[in-house]
Amino acid sequence: MEAARTLFAWGANSYGQLGLGHKEDVLLPQSLNDFSCKHQNIKSIAGGGGHSAVITGAGELFVCGQNKERQLGLNHTEDVLCFTSCTALSSVCVIQVACGWDFTIILTGNGQVLSCGSNSFGQLGVPQTSGGCLIPQKIESLTEKAVNVAAGLRHALAATESGVVFQWGTGMASRANRASQGKIIPSFLTAKEPCKVTGLEDVKVKKVTASSYHSVSLTDEGELCVWGSNKHGQLVSKETFLVEPQKIDAHFFSGEKIGAVWSGWTHVVAQTAAANSSSLPPPSRRLSQIRRRKKKTQDEMFSEIMESSRSDRAHLNEWKETVSKYRKEASEREDRRDQREDMRDQREERRDARDERWRQEDQRRQDATLGLLREQTDMLRRLVELQE
Structure with a gap:
Protein backbone atom coordinates (compact mmCIF):
# COMPACT_ATOMS: atom_id res chain seq x y z
CA MET A 1 0.00 0.00 0.00
CA GLU A 2 1.40 3.40 -1.01
CA ALA A 3 2.19 5.75 1.85
CA ALA A 4 0.15 8.94 2.13
CA ARG A 5 1.72 12.00 0.56
CA THR A 6 1.69 15.41 2.27
CA LEU A 7 1.72 18.71 0.41
CA PHE A 8 4.07 21.48 1.56
CA ALA A 9 4.03 25.07 0.33
CA TRP A 10 6.04 28.25 0.93
CA GLY A 11 7.05 31.52 -0.69
CA ALA A 12 5.01 34.37 -2.21
CA ASN A 13 1.32 34.13 -1.39
CA SER A 14 -0.26 37.41 -2.50
CA TYR A 15 -3.23 35.64 -4.07
CA GLY A 16 -3.53 32.60 -1.79
CA GLN A 17 -1.66 30.40 -4.27
CA LEU A 18 -0.13 28.34 -1.45
CA GLY A 19 -3.55 27.00 -0.51
CA LEU A 20 -3.02 27.72 3.19
CA GLY A 21 -6.20 29.76 3.65
CA HIS A 22 -4.54 33.21 3.84
CA LYS A 23 -2.52 35.67 1.72
CA GLU A 24 0.57 36.10 3.92
CA ASP A 25 3.97 35.18 2.45
CA VAL A 26 5.49 32.06 4.01
CA LEU A 27 9.28 31.76 4.53
CA LEU A 28 9.43 28.14 5.65
CA PRO A 29 7.65 25.07 4.20
CA GLN A 30 4.21 24.54 5.75
CA SER A 31 2.13 21.41 5.34
CA LEU A 32 -1.40 21.42 3.97
CA ASN A 33 -2.57 18.82 6.46
CA ASP A 34 -6.31 19.19 5.89
CA PHE A 35 -6.05 18.81 2.13
CA SER A 36 -3.47 16.00 2.35
CA CYS A 37 -5.65 14.01 4.78
CA LYS A 38 -8.73 14.27 2.57
CA HIS A 39 -6.86 13.56 -0.67
CA GLN A 40 -3.96 11.26 0.13
CA ASN A 41 -3.37 9.99 -3.39
CA ILE A 42 -1.83 13.14 -4.92
CA LYS A 43 -0.62 12.47 -8.44
CA SER A 44 0.91 15.77 -9.56
CA ILE A 45 1.13 19.49 -8.80
CA ALA A 46 1.69 22.58 -10.96
CA GLY A 47 2.11 26.30 -10.44
CA GLY A 48 1.53 29.37 -12.62
CA GLY A 49 2.02 33.10 -12.28
CA GLY A 50 -0.19 33.32 -9.20
CA HIS A 51 -2.22 30.11 -9.10
CA SER A 52 -1.64 26.45 -8.27
CA ALA A 53 -3.21 23.13 -9.29
CA VAL A 54 -3.23 19.59 -7.92
CA ILE A 55 -4.38 16.35 -9.56
CA THR A 56 -5.40 13.37 -7.44
CA GLY A 57 -5.04 9.73 -8.35
CA ALA A 58 -8.77 9.67 -9.14
CA GLY A 59 -8.29 12.33 -11.82
CA GLU A 60 -9.79 15.20 -9.83
CA LEU A 61 -8.45 18.73 -10.35
CA PHE A 62 -8.09 21.12 -7.39
CA VAL A 63 -7.04 24.75 -7.83
CA CYS A 64 -6.32 27.85 -5.74
CA GLY A 65 -4.80 31.31 -5.97
CA GLN A 66 -5.25 34.20 -8.36
CA ASN A 67 -8.41 34.09 -10.45
CA LYS A 68 -8.76 37.59 -11.89
CA GLU A 69 -8.38 36.22 -15.43
CA ARG A 70 -10.60 33.15 -14.75
CA GLN A 71 -7.54 30.86 -14.73
CA LEU A 72 -8.99 28.59 -12.02
CA GLY A 73 -11.97 27.58 -14.17
CA LEU A 74 -14.43 27.95 -11.28
CA ASN A 75 -16.99 30.09 -13.12
CA HIS A 76 -16.11 33.24 -11.15
CA THR A 77 -13.21 35.72 -10.86
CA GLU A 78 -12.55 35.78 -7.10
CA ASP A 79 -9.20 34.64 -5.68
CA VAL A 80 -9.36 31.28 -3.88
CA LEU A 81 -7.29 30.73 -0.72
CA CYS A 82 -7.70 26.94 -0.32
CA PHE A 83 -7.50 24.17 -2.88
CA THR A 84 -10.98 23.86 -4.39
CA SER A 85 -12.37 21.23 -6.74
CA CYS A 86 -12.92 22.31 -10.34
CA THR A 87 -16.50 21.04 -10.52
CA ALA A 88 -16.78 21.79 -14.23
CA LEU A 89 -14.50 18.77 -14.78
CA SER A 90 -16.24 16.43 -12.33
CA SER A 91 -17.33 14.13 -15.17
CA VAL A 92 -13.86 13.74 -16.74
CA CYS A 93 -10.55 12.23 -15.61
CA VAL A 94 -7.73 14.78 -15.60
CA ILE A 95 -4.26 13.31 -16.15
CA GLN A 96 -2.16 16.48 -16.53
CA VAL A 97 -2.44 20.20 -15.84
CA ALA A 98 -0.11 22.99 -16.98
CA CYS A 99 -0.33 26.46 -15.46
CA GLY A 100 0.70 29.47 -17.54
CA TRP A 101 1.05 33.04 -16.33
CA ASP A 102 -2.68 33.70 -16.23
CA PHE A 103 -4.24 30.66 -17.89
CA THR A 104 -4.48 26.89 -17.45
CA ILE A 105 -4.18 23.99 -19.90
CA ILE A 106 -5.79 20.66 -18.96
CA LEU A 107 -5.30 17.20 -20.48
CA THR A 108 -7.97 14.54 -19.96
CA GLY A 109 -7.70 10.78 -20.01
CA ASN A 110 -9.24 10.52 -23.47
CA GLY A 111 -6.61 12.84 -24.97
CA GLN A 112 -8.72 16.00 -25.11
CA VAL A 113 -7.16 19.37 -24.24
CA LEU A 114 -9.13 22.07 -22.43
CA SER A 115 -8.21 25.59 -21.39
CA CYS A 116 -9.43 28.45 -19.21
CA GLY A 117 -8.24 31.90 -18.16
CA SER A 118 -6.92 34.85 -20.16
CA ASN A 119 -6.97 34.68 -23.94
CA SER A 120 -5.37 38.07 -24.66
CA PHE A 121 -2.61 36.45 -26.71
CA GLY A 122 -4.59 33.48 -28.04
CA GLN A 123 -3.02 31.23 -25.41
CA LEU A 124 -6.27 29.30 -24.87
CA GLY A 125 -6.36 27.99 -28.43
CA VAL A 126 -9.98 29.12 -28.86
CA PRO A 127 -9.82 32.24 -31.06
CA GLN A 128 -13.59 32.66 -31.05
CA THR A 129 -13.39 33.50 -27.31
CA SER A 130 -11.50 36.79 -27.03
CA GLY A 131 -12.50 37.63 -23.45
CA GLY A 132 -11.20 34.46 -21.78
CA CYS A 133 -12.99 31.43 -20.37
CA LEU A 134 -14.65 31.13 -16.95
CA ILE A 135 -14.69 27.33 -17.13
CA PRO A 136 -12.45 24.94 -19.06
CA GLN A 137 -13.35 24.84 -22.76
CA LYS A 138 -12.34 22.07 -25.16
CA ILE A 139 -9.92 23.15 -27.89
CA GLU A 140 -12.00 21.89 -30.79
CA SER A 141 -9.40 22.52 -33.49
CA LEU A 142 -6.96 20.12 -31.81
CA THR A 143 -8.42 16.95 -33.30
CA GLU A 144 -5.50 14.60 -32.62
CA LEU A 280 20.93 5.03 -3.62
CA PRO A 281 21.27 2.99 -0.43
CA PRO A 282 18.32 3.06 2.00
CA PRO A 283 18.37 5.69 4.79
CA SER A 284 19.33 3.19 7.49
CA ARG A 285 22.32 2.01 5.49
CA ARG A 286 23.41 5.58 4.73
CA LEU A 287 23.25 6.45 8.43
CA SER A 288 25.33 3.39 9.25
CA GLN A 289 27.91 4.38 6.66
CA ILE A 290 28.13 7.91 8.07
CA ARG A 291 28.64 6.56 11.59
CA ARG A 292 31.40 4.19 10.53
CA ARG A 293 33.17 6.79 8.43
CA LYS A 294 33.19 9.49 11.09
CA LYS A 295 33.56 7.02 13.98
CA LYS A 296 31.04 8.87 16.09
CA THR A 297 28.85 7.38 18.75
CA GLN A 298 25.12 7.99 18.87
CA ASP A 299 25.54 10.37 21.83
CA GLU A 300 28.11 12.45 19.98
CA MET A 301 25.84 12.68 16.93
CA PHE A 302 22.93 13.73 19.10
CA SER A 303 25.05 16.43 20.79
CA GLU A 304 26.15 17.74 17.42
CA ILE A 305 22.56 17.89 16.17
CA MET A 306 21.41 19.75 19.28
CA GLU A 307 24.26 22.25 19.00
CA SER A 308 23.42 22.81 15.35
CA SER A 309 19.75 23.31 16.21
CA ARG A 310 20.62 25.95 18.81
CA SER A 311 22.78 27.77 16.31
CA ASP A 312 20.05 27.59 13.68
CA ARG A 313 17.47 29.01 16.06
CA ALA A 314 19.83 31.85 17.02
CA HIS A 315 20.19 32.90 13.38
CA LEU A 316 16.63 32.18 12.28
CA ASN A 317 15.43 35.79 12.46
CA GLU A 318 18.48 37.02 10.57
CA TRP A 319 17.94 34.31 7.97
CA LYS A 320 14.28 35.25 7.58
CA GLU A 321 15.17 38.89 7.01
CA THR A 322 17.84 37.98 4.47
CA VAL A 323 15.51 35.64 2.57
CA SER A 324 12.69 38.18 2.65
CA LYS A 325 14.96 40.95 1.36
CA TYR A 326 16.40 38.77 -1.38
CA ARG A 327 12.96 37.54 -2.46
CA LYS A 328 11.61 41.09 -2.54
CA GLU A 329 14.53 42.37 -4.61
CA ALA A 330 14.30 39.42 -7.00
CA SER A 331 10.55 39.93 -7.35
CA GLU A 332 11.03 43.65 -8.04
CA ARG A 333 13.69 42.91 -10.67
CA GLU A 334 11.40 40.38 -12.30
CA ASP A 335 8.48 42.81 -12.25
CA ARG A 336 10.60 45.58 -13.80
CA ARG A 337 11.78 43.24 -16.53
CA ASP A 338 8.23 42.07 -17.24
CA GLN A 339 7.05 45.67 -17.35
CA ARG A 340 9.77 46.56 -19.85
CA GLU A 341 8.83 43.59 -22.03
CA ASP A 342 5.12 44.44 -21.79
CA MET A 343 5.80 48.08 -22.66
CA ARG A 344 7.83 46.99 -25.66
CA ASP A 345 5.02 44.68 -26.81
CA GLN A 346 2.47 47.44 -26.26
CA ARG A 347 4.56 49.91 -28.28
CA GLU A 348 4.69 47.42 -31.13
CA GLU A 349 0.96 46.85 -30.93
CA ARG A 350 0.32 50.62 -30.91
CA ARG A 351 2.66 51.04 -33.86
CA ASP A 352 0.82 48.30 -35.78
CA ALA A 353 -2.52 49.89 -34.90
CA ARG A 354 -1.23 53.33 -35.99
CA ASP A 355 0.05 51.91 -39.28
CA GLU A 356 -3.34 50.31 -39.85
CA ARG A 357 -5.14 53.61 -39.13
CA TRP A 358 -2.85 55.42 -41.56
CA ARG A 359 -3.47 52.77 -44.20
CA GLN A 360 -7.22 53.11 -43.72
CA GLU A 361 -6.97 56.93 -43.85
CA ASP A 362 -4.94 56.75 -47.08
CA GLN A 363 -7.55 54.42 -48.50
CA ARG A 364 -10.33 56.83 -47.54
CA ARG A 365 -8.46 59.73 -49.18
CA GLN A 366 -7.96 57.70 -52.34
CA ASP A 367 -11.62 56.74 -52.41
CA ALA A 368 -12.66 60.38 -51.86
CA THR A 369 -10.32 61.57 -54.63
CA LEU A 370 -11.63 58.95 -57.04
CA GLY A 371 -15.19 59.91 -56.14
CA LEU A 372 -14.45 63.58 -56.81
CA LEU A 373 -12.83 62.77 -60.14
CA ARG A 374 -15.84 60.70 -61.15
CA GLU A 375 -18.20 63.58 -60.26
CA GLN A 376 -16.10 66.05 -62.25
CA THR A 377 -16.00 63.67 -65.21
CA ASP A 378 -19.78 63.30 -65.10
CA MET A 379 -20.20 67.11 -65.00
CA LEU A 380 -17.92 67.57 -67.99
CA ARG A 381 -19.78 64.87 -69.89
CA ARG A 382 -23.13 66.58 -69.21
CA LEU A 383 -21.72 69.98 -70.29
CA VAL A 384 -20.48 68.46 -73.55
CA GLU A 385 -23.87 66.88 -74.12
CA LEU A 386 -25.63 70.24 -73.50
CA GLN A 387 -23.35 72.08 -75.96
CA GLU A 388 -24.01 69.45 -78.60
Whole structure:
Protein backbone atom coordinates (compact mmCIF):
# COMPACT_ATOMS: atom_id res chain seq x y z
CA MET A 1 0.00 0.00 0.00
CA GLU A 2 1.40 3.40 -1.01
CA ALA A 3 2.19 5.75 1.85
CA ALA A 4 0.15 8.94 2.13
CA ARG A 5 1.72 12.00 0.56
CA THR A 6 1.69 15.41 2.27
CA LEU A 7 1.72 18.71 0.41
CA PHE A 8 4.07 21.48 1.56
CA ALA A 9 4.03 25.07 0.33
CA TRP A 10 6.04 28.25 0.93
CA GLY A 11 7.05 31.52 -0.69
CA ALA A 12 5.01 34.37 -2.21
CA ASN A 13 1.32 34.13 -1.39
CA SER A 14 -0.26 37.41 -2.50
CA TYR A 15 -3.23 35.64 -4.07
CA GLY A 16 -3.53 32.60 -1.79
CA GLN A 17 -1.66 30.40 -4.27
CA LEU A 18 -0.13 28.34 -1.45
CA GLY A 19 -3.55 27.00 -0.51
CA LEU A 20 -3.02 27.72 3.19
CA GLY A 21 -6.20 29.76 3.65
CA HIS A 22 -4.54 33.21 3.84
CA LYS A 23 -2.52 35.67 1.72
CA GLU A 24 0.57 36.10 3.92
CA ASP A 25 3.97 35.18 2.45
CA VAL A 26 5.49 32.06 4.01
CA LEU A 27 9.28 31.76 4.53
CA LEU A 28 9.43 28.14 5.65
CA PRO A 29 7.65 25.07 4.20
CA GLN A 30 4.21 24.54 5.75
CA SER A 31 2.13 21.41 5.34
CA LEU A 32 -1.40 21.42 3.97
CA ASN A 33 -2.57 18.82 6.46
CA ASP A 34 -6.31 19.19 5.89
CA PHE A 35 -6.05 18.81 2.13
CA SER A 36 -3.47 16.00 2.35
CA CYS A 37 -5.65 14.01 4.78
CA LYS A 38 -8.73 14.27 2.57
CA HIS A 39 -6.86 13.56 -0.67
CA GLN A 40 -3.96 11.26 0.13
CA ASN A 41 -3.37 9.99 -3.39
CA ILE A 42 -1.83 13.14 -4.92
CA LYS A 43 -0.62 12.47 -8.44
CA SER A 44 0.91 15.77 -9.56
CA ILE A 45 1.13 19.49 -8.80
CA ALA A 46 1.69 22.58 -10.96
CA GLY A 47 2.11 26.30 -10.44
CA GLY A 48 1.53 29.37 -12.62
CA GLY A 49 2.02 33.10 -12.28
CA GLY A 50 -0.19 33.32 -9.20
CA HIS A 51 -2.22 30.11 -9.10
CA SER A 52 -1.64 26.45 -8.27
CA ALA A 53 -3.21 23.13 -9.29
CA VAL A 54 -3.23 19.59 -7.92
CA ILE A 55 -4.38 16.35 -9.56
CA THR A 56 -5.40 13.37 -7.44
CA GLY A 57 -5.04 9.73 -8.35
CA ALA A 58 -8.77 9.67 -9.14
CA GLY A 59 -8.29 12.33 -11.82
CA GLU A 60 -9.79 15.20 -9.83
CA LEU A 61 -8.45 18.73 -10.35
CA PHE A 62 -8.09 21.12 -7.39
CA VAL A 63 -7.04 24.75 -7.83
CA CYS A 64 -6.32 27.85 -5.74
CA GLY A 65 -4.80 31.31 -5.97
CA GLN A 66 -5.25 34.20 -8.36
CA ASN A 67 -8.41 34.09 -10.45
CA LYS A 68 -8.76 37.59 -11.89
CA GLU A 69 -8.38 36.22 -15.43
CA ARG A 70 -10.60 33.15 -14.75
CA GLN A 71 -7.54 30.86 -14.73
CA LEU A 72 -8.99 28.59 -12.02
CA GLY A 73 -11.97 27.58 -14.17
CA LEU A 74 -14.43 27.95 -11.28
CA ASN A 75 -16.99 30.09 -13.12
CA HIS A 76 -16.11 33.24 -11.15
CA THR A 77 -13.21 35.72 -10.86
CA GLU A 78 -12.55 35.78 -7.10
CA ASP A 79 -9.20 34.64 -5.68
CA VAL A 80 -9.36 31.28 -3.88
CA LEU A 81 -7.29 30.73 -0.72
CA CYS A 82 -7.70 26.94 -0.32
CA PHE A 83 -7.50 24.17 -2.88
CA THR A 84 -10.98 23.86 -4.39
CA SER A 85 -12.37 21.23 -6.74
CA CYS A 86 -12.92 22.31 -10.34
CA THR A 87 -16.50 21.04 -10.52
CA ALA A 88 -16.78 21.79 -14.23
CA LEU A 89 -14.50 18.77 -14.78
CA SER A 90 -16.24 16.43 -12.33
CA SER A 91 -17.33 14.13 -15.17
CA VAL A 92 -13.86 13.74 -16.74
CA CYS A 93 -10.55 12.23 -15.61
CA VAL A 94 -7.73 14.78 -15.60
CA ILE A 95 -4.26 13.31 -16.15
CA GLN A 96 -2.16 16.48 -16.53
CA VAL A 97 -2.44 20.20 -15.84
CA ALA A 98 -0.11 22.99 -16.98
CA CYS A 99 -0.33 26.46 -15.46
CA GLY A 100 0.70 29.47 -17.54
CA TRP A 101 1.05 33.04 -16.33
CA ASP A 102 -2.68 33.70 -16.23
CA PHE A 103 -4.24 30.66 -17.89
CA THR A 104 -4.48 26.89 -17.45
CA ILE A 105 -4.18 23.99 -19.90
CA ILE A 106 -5.79 20.66 -18.96
CA LEU A 107 -5.30 17.20 -20.48
CA THR A 108 -7.97 14.54 -19.96
CA GLY A 109 -7.70 10.78 -20.01
CA ASN A 110 -9.24 10.52 -23.47
CA GLY A 111 -6.61 12.84 -24.97
CA GLN A 112 -8.72 16.00 -25.11
CA VAL A 113 -7.16 19.37 -24.24
CA LEU A 114 -9.13 22.07 -22.43
CA SER A 115 -8.21 25.59 -21.39
CA CYS A 116 -9.43 28.45 -19.21
CA GLY A 117 -8.24 31.90 -18.16
CA SER A 118 -6.92 34.85 -20.16
CA ASN A 119 -6.97 34.68 -23.94
CA SER A 120 -5.37 38.07 -24.66
CA PHE A 121 -2.61 36.45 -26.71
CA GLY A 122 -4.59 33.48 -28.04
CA GLN A 123 -3.02 31.23 -25.41
CA LEU A 124 -6.27 29.30 -24.87
CA GLY A 125 -6.36 27.99 -28.43
CA VAL A 126 -9.98 29.12 -28.86
CA PRO A 127 -9.82 32.24 -31.06
CA GLN A 128 -13.59 32.66 -31.05
CA THR A 129 -13.39 33.50 -27.31
CA SER A 130 -11.50 36.79 -27.03
CA GLY A 131 -12.50 37.63 -23.45
CA GLY A 132 -11.20 34.46 -21.78
CA CYS A 133 -12.99 31.43 -20.37
CA LEU A 134 -14.65 31.13 -16.95
CA ILE A 135 -14.69 27.33 -17.13
CA PRO A 136 -12.45 24.94 -19.06
CA GLN A 137 -13.35 24.84 -22.76
CA LYS A 138 -12.34 22.07 -25.16
CA ILE A 139 -9.92 23.15 -27.89
CA GLU A 140 -12.00 21.89 -30.79
CA SER A 141 -9.40 22.52 -33.49
CA LEU A 142 -6.96 20.12 -31.81
CA THR A 143 -8.42 16.95 -33.30
CA GLU A 144 -5.50 14.60 -32.62
CA LYS A 145 -5.29 12.77 -29.30
CA ALA A 146 -2.81 14.54 -27.02
CA VAL A 147 -0.46 12.80 -24.59
CA ASN A 148 1.32 15.78 -23.03
CA VAL A 149 0.76 19.54 -22.62
CA ALA A 150 2.73 22.57 -21.47
CA ALA A 151 2.03 26.24 -20.72
CA GLY A 152 4.44 29.16 -20.95
CA LEU A 153 4.03 32.84 -20.25
CA ARG A 154 1.66 33.50 -23.15
CA HIS A 155 1.83 30.37 -25.27
CA ALA A 156 0.98 26.67 -24.94
CA LEU A 157 2.05 23.33 -26.41
CA ALA A 158 0.61 19.86 -26.92
CA ALA A 159 2.30 16.64 -28.02
CA THR A 160 0.02 14.16 -29.74
CA GLU A 161 -0.10 10.37 -29.77
CA SER A 162 1.59 10.37 -33.19
CA GLY A 163 4.51 12.45 -31.87
CA VAL A 164 3.50 15.75 -33.48
CA VAL A 165 3.80 19.04 -31.54
CA PHE A 166 1.24 21.84 -31.76
CA GLN A 167 1.75 25.37 -30.45
CA TRP A 168 -0.61 28.31 -30.00
CA GLY A 169 -0.48 31.77 -28.40
CA THR A 170 1.42 34.79 -29.74
CA GLY A 171 3.60 35.39 -26.69
CA MET A 172 6.83 34.62 -28.57
CA ALA A 173 5.93 36.46 -31.78
CA SER A 174 7.32 39.93 -30.99
CA ARG A 175 10.76 38.54 -30.07
CA ALA A 176 10.72 36.30 -33.13
CA ASN A 177 9.96 39.27 -35.39
CA ARG A 178 12.77 41.33 -33.90
CA ALA A 179 15.24 38.48 -34.28
CA SER A 180 14.13 37.71 -37.86
CA GLN A 181 14.73 41.32 -38.98
CA GLY A 182 11.81 41.47 -41.37
CA LYS A 183 11.89 37.85 -42.55
CA ILE A 184 8.69 35.80 -42.39
CA ILE A 185 8.47 33.73 -39.20
CA PRO A 186 6.79 30.29 -38.91
CA SER A 187 3.02 30.42 -38.54
CA PHE A 188 3.02 28.47 -35.26
CA LEU A 189 4.62 31.49 -33.54
CA THR A 190 1.67 33.73 -34.43
CA ALA A 191 -1.19 31.21 -34.23
CA LYS A 192 -4.12 31.69 -31.87
CA GLU A 193 -5.24 28.09 -32.25
CA PRO A 194 -3.19 24.86 -32.40
CA CYS A 195 -0.69 24.99 -35.25
CA LYS A 196 1.81 22.26 -36.11
CA VAL A 197 5.39 23.11 -35.11
CA THR A 198 7.54 22.80 -38.21
CA GLY A 199 11.05 21.40 -38.02
CA LEU A 200 10.12 18.28 -36.03
CA GLU A 201 9.05 16.12 -38.96
CA ASP A 202 11.90 13.62 -38.49
CA VAL A 203 11.32 12.95 -34.79
CA LYS A 204 8.54 11.66 -32.55
CA VAL A 205 7.96 13.85 -29.51
CA LYS A 206 6.64 12.39 -26.28
CA LYS A 207 6.93 15.36 -23.90
CA VAL A 208 6.89 19.15 -24.15
CA THR A 209 7.70 21.94 -21.74
CA ALA A 210 7.37 25.70 -22.04
CA SER A 211 8.71 28.76 -20.29
CA SER A 212 8.55 32.53 -20.60
CA TYR A 213 9.69 32.76 -24.22
CA HIS A 214 11.10 29.35 -25.14
CA SER A 215 9.87 25.79 -25.71
CA VAL A 216 11.47 22.35 -25.36
CA SER A 217 10.44 18.94 -26.69
CA LEU A 218 11.73 15.51 -25.68
CA THR A 219 11.73 12.81 -28.36
CA ASP A 220 11.23 9.07 -27.96
CA GLU A 221 14.94 8.71 -28.80
CA GLY A 222 15.96 10.75 -25.75
CA GLU A 223 16.87 13.89 -27.69
CA LEU A 224 15.99 17.51 -26.90
CA CYS A 225 14.72 19.95 -29.51
CA VAL A 226 14.48 23.62 -28.49
CA TRP A 227 13.19 26.88 -29.98
CA GLY A 228 12.43 30.42 -28.89
CA SER A 229 14.46 32.93 -26.88
CA ASN A 230 18.09 32.13 -26.11
CA LYS A 231 18.78 35.38 -24.29
CA HIS A 232 20.31 33.56 -21.30
CA GLY A 233 21.91 30.68 -23.23
CA GLN A 234 19.16 28.27 -22.20
CA LEU A 235 18.91 26.76 -25.70
CA VAL A 236 22.65 26.00 -26.11
CA SER A 237 22.94 28.00 -29.33
CA LYS A 238 24.87 30.97 -30.69
CA GLU A 239 21.63 32.54 -31.92
CA THR A 240 19.65 34.89 -29.68
CA PHE A 241 16.36 33.44 -30.93
CA LEU A 242 15.57 30.16 -32.68
CA VAL A 243 12.46 30.49 -34.84
CA GLU A 244 12.37 26.73 -35.50
CA PRO A 245 13.33 23.70 -33.36
CA GLN A 246 17.02 22.91 -33.11
CA LYS A 247 18.40 19.69 -31.64
CA ILE A 248 20.85 19.93 -28.73
CA ASP A 249 23.89 17.78 -29.47
CA ALA A 250 24.12 14.68 -27.27
CA HIS A 251 27.77 15.35 -26.43
CA PHE A 252 26.60 18.06 -24.03
CA PHE A 253 25.07 15.22 -22.00
CA SER A 254 28.12 12.96 -22.26
CA GLY A 255 26.38 11.02 -25.02
CA GLU A 256 23.56 9.89 -22.75
CA LYS A 257 19.89 9.94 -23.69
CA ILE A 258 17.53 12.31 -21.89
CA GLY A 259 14.71 10.77 -19.89
CA ALA A 260 12.99 13.88 -18.50
CA VAL A 261 13.12 17.66 -18.96
CA TRP A 262 11.74 20.72 -17.16
CA SER A 263 11.79 24.44 -17.95
CA GLY A 264 12.21 27.34 -15.56
CA TRP A 265 11.57 30.96 -16.46
CA THR A 266 14.80 31.30 -18.45
CA HIS A 267 16.58 27.97 -17.90
CA VAL A 268 16.23 24.26 -18.65
CA VAL A 269 16.87 21.20 -16.47
CA ALA A 270 17.26 17.72 -17.97
CA GLN A 271 17.71 14.28 -16.45
CA THR A 272 19.41 11.45 -18.31
CA ALA A 273 17.53 8.23 -18.85
CA ALA A 274 20.21 6.33 -16.92
CA ALA A 275 19.48 8.22 -13.69
CA ASN A 276 17.79 5.97 -11.15
CA SER A 277 17.14 6.95 -7.57
CA SER A 278 16.85 3.29 -6.62
CA SER A 279 20.66 3.03 -6.84
CA LEU A 280 20.93 5.03 -3.62
CA PRO A 281 21.27 2.99 -0.43
CA PRO A 282 18.32 3.06 2.00
CA PRO A 283 18.37 5.69 4.79
CA SER A 284 19.33 3.19 7.49
CA ARG A 285 22.32 2.01 5.49
CA ARG A 286 23.41 5.58 4.73
CA LEU A 287 23.25 6.45 8.43
CA SER A 288 25.33 3.39 9.25
CA GLN A 289 27.91 4.38 6.66
CA ILE A 290 28.13 7.91 8.07
CA ARG A 291 28.64 6.56 11.59
CA ARG A 292 31.40 4.19 10.53
CA ARG A 293 33.17 6.79 8.43
CA LYS A 294 33.19 9.49 11.09
CA LYS A 295 33.56 7.02 13.98
CA LYS A 296 31.04 8.87 16.09
CA THR A 297 28.85 7.38 18.75
CA GLN A 298 25.12 7.99 18.87
CA ASP A 299 25.54 10.37 21.83
CA GLU A 300 28.11 12.45 19.98
CA MET A 301 25.84 12.68 16.93
CA PHE A 302 22.93 13.73 19.10
CA SER A 303 25.05 16.43 20.79
CA GLU A 304 26.15 17.74 17.42
CA ILE A 305 22.56 17.89 16.17
CA MET A 306 21.41 19.75 19.28
CA GLU A 307 24.26 22.25 19.00
CA SER A 308 23.42 22.81 15.35
CA SER A 309 19.75 23.31 16.21
CA ARG A 310 20.62 25.95 18.81
CA SER A 311 22.78 27.77 16.31
CA ASP A 312 20.05 27.59 13.68
CA ARG A 313 17.47 29.01 16.06
CA ALA A 314 19.83 31.85 17.02
CA HIS A 315 20.19 32.90 13.38
CA LEU A 316 16.63 32.18 12.28
CA ASN A 317 15.43 35.79 12.46
CA GLU A 318 18.48 37.02 10.57
CA TRP A 319 17.94 34.31 7.97
CA LYS A 320 14.28 35.25 7.58
CA GLU A 321 15.17 38.89 7.01
CA THR A 322 17.84 37.98 4.47
CA VAL A 323 15.51 35.64 2.57
CA SER A 324 12.69 38.18 2.65
CA LYS A 325 14.96 40.95 1.36
CA TYR A 326 16.40 38.77 -1.38
CA ARG A 327 12.96 37.54 -2.46
CA LYS A 328 11.61 41.09 -2.54
CA GLU A 329 14.53 42.37 -4.61
CA ALA A 330 14.30 39.42 -7.00
CA SER A 331 10.55 39.93 -7.35
CA GLU A 332 11.03 43.65 -8.04
CA ARG A 333 13.69 42.91 -10.67
CA GLU A 334 11.40 40.38 -12.30
CA ASP A 335 8.48 42.81 -12.25
CA ARG A 336 10.60 45.58 -13.80
CA ARG A 337 11.78 43.24 -16.53
CA ASP A 338 8.23 42.07 -17.24
CA GLN A 339 7.05 45.67 -17.35
CA ARG A 340 9.77 46.56 -19.85
CA GLU A 341 8.83 43.59 -22.03
CA ASP A 342 5.12 44.44 -21.79
CA MET A 343 5.80 48.08 -22.66
CA ARG A 344 7.83 46.99 -25.66
CA ASP A 345 5.02 44.68 -26.81
CA GLN A 346 2.47 47.44 -26.26
CA ARG A 347 4.56 49.91 -28.28
CA GLU A 348 4.69 47.42 -31.13
CA GLU A 349 0.96 46.85 -30.93
CA ARG A 350 0.32 50.62 -30.91
CA ARG A 351 2.66 51.04 -33.86
CA ASP A 352 0.82 48.30 -35.78
CA ALA A 353 -2.52 49.89 -34.90
CA ARG A 354 -1.23 53.33 -35.99
CA ASP A 355 0.05 51.91 -39.28
CA GLU A 356 -3.34 50.31 -39.85
CA ARG A 357 -5.14 53.61 -39.13
CA TRP A 358 -2.85 55.42 -41.56
CA ARG A 359 -3.47 52.77 -44.20
CA GLN A 360 -7.22 53.11 -43.72
CA GLU A 361 -6.97 56.93 -43.85
CA ASP A 362 -4.94 56.75 -47.08
CA GLN A 363 -7.55 54.42 -48.50
CA ARG A 364 -10.33 56.83 -47.54
CA ARG A 365 -8.46 59.73 -49.18
CA GLN A 366 -7.96 57.70 -52.34
CA ASP A 367 -11.62 56.74 -52.41
CA ALA A 368 -12.66 60.38 -51.86
CA THR A 369 -10.32 61.57 -54.63
CA LEU A 370 -11.63 58.95 -57.04
CA GLY A 371 -15.19 59.91 -56.14
CA LEU A 372 -14.45 63.58 -56.81
CA LEU A 373 -12.83 62.77 -60.14
CA ARG A 374 -15.84 60.70 -61.15
CA GLU A 375 -18.20 63.58 -60.26
CA GLN A 376 -16.10 66.05 -62.25
CA THR A 377 -16.00 63.67 -65.21
CA ASP A 378 -19.78 63.30 -65.10
CA MET A 379 -20.20 67.11 -65.00
CA LEU A 380 -17.92 67.57 -67.99
CA ARG A 381 -19.78 64.87 -69.89
CA ARG A 382 -23.13 66.58 -69.21
CA LEU A 383 -21.72 69.98 -70.29
CA VAL A 384 -20.48 68.46 -73.55
CA GLU A 385 -23.87 66.88 -74.12
CA LEU A 386 -25.63 70.24 -73.50
CA GLN A 387 -23.35 72.08 -75.96
CA GLU A 388 -24.01 69.45 -78.60
